[in-house]
Amino acid sequence: MFSNDQNIETIGQLVEVIRHYVGLQSEFFKLDIVEKIVRLFTALLMIGILSILLIVVFIFLSFAVAHALAPAIGTPxxxxIIAGGYLAIFLLFIIFRQKWIEKPLVKFLASILMQK
Structure with a gap:
């Protein structure tokens, strides 16, 4: 009674649908991983490029300020003074690294990697 041709055909169709579903889910998973990796690399590349540009701007501004101060207090x-300013900024980043760097970075990475 349970093994007539119609039941066997229905079970065969069900198996094919399940195989197709599993294949689609694996493709979706792969595409999701690729999307997250691309977004992460894009963000890292943008941060890197903007950091380099910002460093170059700070170097030129530092030389401009130093040359502006040189007639009043001397070049050395x-x-x-400029080096002391950079040292103070460096120490502030060391002191507040968790608040300014680690937490925003963790939030950013979590937002990218934990998206649905």
């Missing part, structure tokens, strides 16, 4: 003192 002007460059020492």
């Amino acid at each position: 003192c002007a460059f020492l």
Whole structure:
């Protein structure tokens, strides 16, 4: 009673639909991973390029400020003041690295990797 031709055909169709579904799910998973990797690399590349440009701008601004201060206090003192400013900024980043760098980075990565 349970093994007539119609039941066997229905089970065969069900198996084919399940195979197709599993194949589509695996393709979706692969595409989702690729999308997240591409978004992550794009963000990292943009951060890298913008960081390099920002560093170049800061270098030129530093030289401009040092040369502007040089007539008033002397060239060595002007460059020492600029270096001291950068040292202070560096120390602030060390002190507040968790608040300014780690937490935003974790939030950013979580937003990319945990999207549905």
